[in-house]
Amino acid sequence: MKLLPLLCLSALLVGCGGEQTPPNQTAGALTDEQLRTAAQLRDEMLASNVAWEVVEDLTTEVGARMPGTPSDAKGVEWMEQRFRDLGFDKVTLEPVEYPLWERHHEMANVVAPFEQPLAITALGGSVGTNGVLVAPVVYFATIDDLQAAADEEVAGKIVFINKRMEKTIDGSGYGPVVAGRSGGAKVAGAKGAVAVLIRSVGTDSDRFAHTGMMRYDEDIPKIPAAALSNPDADQVERLLQRGALTVSIDISAGFTGTYTGHNVIAEVTGSRWPEEVIVIGGHLDSWDLGTGALDDGAGVAVTTAAAHRLLSEDARPGRTIRMVAFANEEQGLIGAYAYAAAHETEIAQHFLGSESDFGAGRVWRYDTNVSEALLPSFEQIFPILEPLGIERGGLESGGGPDIIPLQQLGIPVVRLSQDGTDYFDYHHTANDTLDKIDPEALNQNVAAWITLVYLASHIPAEGN
Amino acid sequence: MKLLPLLCLSALLVGCGGEQTPPNQTAGALTDEQLRTAAQLRDEMLASNVAWEVVEDLTTEVGARMPGTPSDAKGVEWMEQRFRDLGFDKVTLEPVEYPLWERHHEMANVVAPFEQPLAITALGGSVGTNGVLVAPVVYFATIDDLQAAADEEVAGKIVFINKRMEKTIDGSGYGPVVAGRSGGAKVAGAKGAVAVLIRSVGTDSDRFAHTGMMRYDEDIPKIPAAALSNPDADQVERLLQRGALTVSIDISAGFTGTYTGHNVIAEVTGSRWPEEVIVIGGHLDSWDLGTGALDDGAGVAVTTAAAHRLLSEDARPGRTIRMVAFANEEQGLIGAYAYAAAHETEIAQHFLGSESDFGAGRVWRYDTNVSEALLPSFEQIFPILEPLGIERGGLESGGGPDIIPLQQLGIPVVRLSQDGTDYFDYHHTANDTLDKIDPEALNQNVAAWITLVYLASHIPAEGN
Numbered sequence: 001m002k003l004l005p006l007l008c009l010s011a012l013l014v015g016c017g018g019e020q021t022p023p024n025q026t027a028g029a030l031t032d033e034q035l036r037t038a039a040q041l042r043d044e045m046l047a048s049n050v051a052w053e054v055v056e057d058l059t060t061e062v063g064a065r066m067p068g069t070p071s072d073a074k075g076v077e078w079m080e081q082r083f084r085d086l087g088f089d090k091v092t093l094e095p096v097e098y099p100l101w102e103r104h105h106e107m108a109n110v111v112a113p114f115e116q117p118l119a120i121t122a123l124g125g126s127v128g129t130n131g132v133l134v135a136p137v138v139y140f141a142t143i144d145d146l147q148a149a150a151d152e153e154v155a156g157k158i159v160f161i162n163k164r165m166e167k168t169i170d171g172s173g174y175g176p177v178v179a180g181r182s183g184g185a186k187v188a189g190a191k192g193a194v195a196v197l198i199r200s201v202g203t204d205s206d207r208f209a210h211t212g213m214m215r216y217d218e219d220i221p222k223i224p225a226a227a228l229s230n231p232d233a234d235q236v237e238r239l240l241q242r243g244a245l246t247v248s249i250d251i252s253a254g255f256t257g258t259y260t261g262h263n264v265i266a267e268v269t270g271s272r273w274p275e276e277v278i279v280i281g282g283h284l285d286s287w288d289l290g291t292g293a294l295d296d297g298a299g300v301a302v303t304t305a306a307a308h309r310l311l312s313e314d315a316r317p318g319r320t321i322r323m324v325a326f327a328n329e330e331q332g333l334i335g336a337y338a339y340a341a342a343h344e345t346e347i348a349q350h351f352l353g354s355e356s357d358f359g360a361g362r363v364w365r366y367d368t369n370v371s372e373a374l375l376p377s378f379e380q381i382f383p384i385l386e387p388l389g390i391e392r393g394g395l396e397s398g399g400g401p402d403i404i405p406l407q408q409l410g411i412p413v414v415r416l417s418q419d420g421t422d423y424f425d426y427h428h429t430a431n432d433t434l435d436k437i438d439p440e441a442l443n444q445n446v447a448a449w450i451t452l453v454y455l456a457s458h459i460p461a462e463g464n
Numbered sequence: 465m466k467l468l469p470l471l472c473l474s475a476l477l478v479g480c481g482g483e484q485t486p487p488n489q490t491a492g493a494l495t496d497e498q499l500r501t502a503a504q505l506r507d508e509m510l511a512s513n514v515a516w517e518v519v520e521d522l523t524t525e526v527g528a529r530m531p532g533t534p535s536d537a538k539g540v541e542w543m544e545q546r547f548r549d550l551g552f553d554k555v556t557l558e559p560v561e562y563p564l565w566e567r568h569h570e571m572a573n574v575v576a577p578f579e580q581p582l583a584i585t586a587l588g589g590s591v592g593t594n595g596v597l598v599a600p601v602v603y604f605a606t607i608d609d610l611q612a613a614a615d616e617e618v619a620g621k622i623v624f625i626n627k628r629m630e631k632t633i634d635g636s637g638y639g640p641v642v643a644g645r646s647g648g649a650k651v652a653g654a655k656g657a658v659a660v661l662i663r664s665v666g667t668d669s670d671r672f673a674h675t676g677m678m679r680y681d682e683d684i685p686k687i688p689a690a691a692l693s694n695p696d697a698d699q700v701e702r703l704l705q706r707g708a709l710t711v712s713i714d715i716s717a718g719f720t721g722t723y724t725g726h727n728v729i730a731e732v733t734g735s736r737w738p739e740e741v742i743v744i745g746g747h748l749d750s751w752d753l754g755t756g757a758l759d760d761g762a763g764v765a766v767t768t769a770a771a772h773r774l775l776s777e778d779a780r781p782g783r784t785i786r787m788v789a790f791a792n793e794e795q796g797l798i799g800a801y802a803y804a805a806a807h808e809t810e811i812a813q814h815f816l817g818s819e820s821d822f823g824a825g826r827v828w829r830y831d832t833n834v835s836e837a838l839l840p841s842f843e844q845i846f847p848i849l850e851p852l853g854i855e856r857g858g859l860e861s862g863g864g865p866d867i868i869p870l871q872q873l874g875i876p877v878v879r880l881s882q883d884g885t886d887y888f889d890y891h892h893t894a895n896d897t898l899d900k901i902d903p904e905a906l907n908q909n910v911a912a913w914i915t916l917v918y919l920a921s922h923i924p925a926e927g928n
Contacts, residue, residue: 060702063580074578114538116527116755119894205899206670207754231897235755238524290671291580291699430583430671433695 028380034458038384038451041315045447051305052439054082055298055360059291059434066288067328068100068259075284079264079300079325086308088266088323096327096338100259101125103288104252106226108197110239112246118236119229120197120249121209121289123181124331125216126225128252133158133224135194137236137245143180146187155192158247159184160228160236167203170365171358171420177201178212185225186217195224195249199233201424207231208429211287213331224251261285261327263335268310270457272318278457279322279339279353279411280307280449283329283402290432294423298437298445299356300325306449310457315450317457319351326402329357333401340405350411352456355400356445359426360437361419363448366390367397370412377459378414384451385416388444393417414456416448492844498922502848502915505779509911515769516903518546519762519824523755523898530752531792532564532723539748543728543764543789550772552730552787560791560802564723565589567752568716570690572661574703576710582700583693584661584713585673585753587645588795589680590689592716597622597688599658601700601709607644610651619656622711623648624663624692624700631667634829635822635884641665642676649689650681659688659713663697665888671695672893675751677795688715725749725791727799732774734921736782742921743786743803743817743875744771744913747793747866754896758887762901762909763820764789770913774921779914781921783815790866793821797865804869814875816920819864820909823891824901825883827912830854831861834876841923842878848915849880852908857881878920880912 058078065075076093083091101124108118111134122128138157140146146159161180166173180198188196200210209227216222226249228236239245264284270276282299286292307323309315327335343350352370366385368378375395382392398404399413407413426432522542529539540557547555565588572582575598586592602621604610610623625644630637644662652660664674673691680686690713692700703709728748734740746763750756771787773779791799807814816834830849832842839859846856862868863877871877883905890896 056702060699061578061706063574063578063699070579110527114525114527115534207672207894207897208670231895231899234899235524235527235897238520242525431695433671433699435669435695435698 028377029460030377030380030455030458034455035380035384037315038455041309041454042384042388042447042451045306045309045450046443048305048443048446050308051301051442051446054301054304055293055437056434058297058300059293063291064288065284065286065292067098067261067285067331069288072261072285076262076264079284083264083266087311089269089311090267092265093262094265094339094342095260096263096335097258097260098328098331098334099255100257101255101331102253106251106253108226108247108249110245111248113243118232118247119207119209120226121211122251122253123214123225123227124211125214126251127222127254129195129224129249132248132250133195134246134248137240137247139240143184143187149191151191154188157193158249159188159193159196161196161198162233162237163199165201165203165424167421167424169419169421170417171423173203174201174424181212181227182214185214185223186220189221189223193223198227200227200230202230202427202429204425205230206431208431210428211289212428224249226251263327263339264325266307266323268307268317268321270319271316274320276319276349276351276461277322278319278351278453279324279406280355280453281324281326281402282356283335284325285328285330287330287428289428289430291434292432293434294359294426294432294436295428296329296357298360298442302356302442302445302449305446306453309450310454315454317454319457321453321457329402333404336402337405340409344409347409347411350406351461353399353403353406353411353413354415354452355402356416356449357400357402358418358420359423360442360445361421361423362441362444363388363390363416364419365393365417367393367415367417368395369397370414371462373462374412374459381452381455384455385448388448390448414452416452418445492841493924494841494844494919494922498919499844499848501779502919505773505918506848506852506911506915509770509773509914510907512769512907512910514772515765515906515910518768519757519765519901520898522761522764523757527755528752529748529750529756531562531725531749531795533752536725536749540726540728543748547728547730551775553733553775554731556729557726558729558803558806560725560727560799562723562725562792562795562798563719564721565719565795566717570715570717572690572711572713574709575712577707582696582711583671583673584690585675586715586717587678587689587691588675589678590715591686591718593659593688593713596712596714597659598710598712601704601711603704607648607651610648613655615655618652621657622713623652623657623660625660626663626697626701628663629665629667629888631885631888633883633885634881635887637667638665638888645676645691646678649678649687650684653685653687657687662691664691664694666694666891666893668889669694670895672895674892675753676892688713690715727791727803728789730771730787732771732781732785734783735780738784740783740813740815740925741786742783742815742917743788743870744819744917745788745790745866746820747799748789749792749794751794751892753892753894755898756896757898758823758890758896758900759892760793760821762824762906766820766906766909766913769910770917773914774918779918781918783921785917785921793866797868800866801869804873808873811873811875814870815925817863817867817870817875817877818879818916819866820880820913821864821866822882822884823887824906824909825885825887826905826908827852827854827880828883829857829881831857831879831881832859833861833878835926837926838876838923845916845919848919849912852912854912878916880916882909
């Protein structure tokens, strides 16, 4: 904190220095003027229209953006043009190569005891059924129960895993359930099952199946994997309570080659330490079923709007703000790992990373994971966030999915945690559309982001 | 009211006679004992499981029941068996003949400015597109605006009618919007349009299109008609705000012949005037997209449960209760007209008619449309309904869709009006499934129905 005396001298407002510092705590290095500017930017952004325009235009003019599809390419083109139109200092594309997974069609029916359709969607990465697969269904409450089952209970059958997701503000219900989605086909395939159906990883009771990525092991037979909508999972559960159940599944999907997409990057050049960067952003890709409004058009829009405001002379950041619209988050953070690999040699110049990728609910908590030396300055940011209805969270935060590869390389991260209570009602479904975004909540996000980004960009680094 | 003195003599409870009668109002003919029995039955039914079992089993073991489909036939078989299992005094099937409309497939895409899928469903009765139809879209806020348009604005185009439905407790938002659904193809076809797309007649913002019946005129070209889900209607609206829009539609659907379905009828024989009947019920058919839980599995279940309870000696009705599970309500009250035609010669023996067909929301209002002479007795029913949270409504009620043909023949009707605030979120969509029914609200319905039916069955007729 060696700059503190100098900063105190330059501060125009009262209260700088030891009097504001609680006992046993080092004072932060942000000046009152910087804090005041951030508060002004925060309040201004509550009435901005930029984020809404970005997410409305993206979801309307492009729609869904599944990795490797023509819509994905259109999305990249659209994003690059929008960054240029918004006047960013520098706009670049960086290639991201990945296996191309395609969904052609998917349907399922109860065949016996009486025919009726089931609403399903293939999980990302699933193989197809090679025509219509017909088999009896065997029930498991959880993937652990499946794991414990004897092979002969499962062989030749369609495995149904019925675990329900709990609704929580922080999405903590997701982890315990997603194992069945990502790993169900491995476990079932090893026991000789012919397919796996899971209850959707979602908190709604609407007739939309939730897609999402799944994985195979190379040495285990690859069996098709799909999700049932929650009402259809209820229906299968009730039918099984009444006796034997036979289901037909017809899925055409699979990996068909390699595709090169792009991370789309826009910068606001820093005024003090331009060679140092703060990486923010969201992911530009989405699943194919909805239009990717909540996941993650909103995150791209919020961070773009915040970064865009910092282009003005009255709000210039200290460091360079690097806004990344990541490619292919959905199928394994592929754009994020590509970014980290491409920038590994300059990793020391990355001061901070944070992504917005949890829908469009209000930011309700400010979580950090920075060095002890920097923490007092990051604590100074909190009182400016607090009027937005934000609580101070913990010190061991992640920075969002696409920040994981950077955090693994040692970069400090923060998270503006969003209220995700309803997020998993829509996540990875056809119902993820623009009407699910509340414009006021979106702007509360922009206000929080500009506060964070502007102030963090002015925190002197430990060596500065 | 000539029986009044006798009934007063037979009443076991206090308060019978003039003291309870407000000035200028004739006293009702129901006895205090009858009112007390009704109140007991009412309270008992709040804890009954019969209605839930009926609607759960029907929607699980049969599922959707679109008129003329194998599921419709299965539904009739199921209903007949359930009536027999429940021990009704008499169970009969009556044939109902109608044109068979089939839905094979339906899809739509934005073609230009950029390809993206649209969630649609063909309207009931629509012709198909005969392959893929591609045309520009022309916007109308309402069917009246379309009516006022010059032919050259419309010719060769896909007409889009964007009228939104308002959410209300009594479904009063439905009427003003449904004209576009039922009549849009006539008006657009007369002006040379190639197809019509309407904003769904529904109050949700979910990606489900709402189907429902439409009509052609014989002397106007028949053009395909489909509904867009509300988020997709928003999307089309936004795309049109940005410029020209071309859409492709591929619908295979149409009338393919004649089918004979059945009204399924179960009776509880009256103890006093068995030749006189009260017709209650719901419609057994549904649209094909959901499982017909709210529309109208719930109505069938509620009225079945109420009638079933009256089979016991301690609750025998005065008149015969005729529970009708009507065929093909959805495509034009066809089962209802068949019932009225089949029973026209005995219409004078129909004392009352009432149907439950507005979902599974709580009954909130008691509406009547009976003779002045009978009204005081029907007023006696209200205080027994009131503890269920029910208000007294008007005197010019209908009795429900399938009661219309009977009311046209002069039969008195009442309505136990349900809270339909959320009904049109699910109406005629894939999302009309069992999970949308609140078991407590369902039983409140049963409680109201048994109160009404038991007491009405004991009201002396004007000539008795």
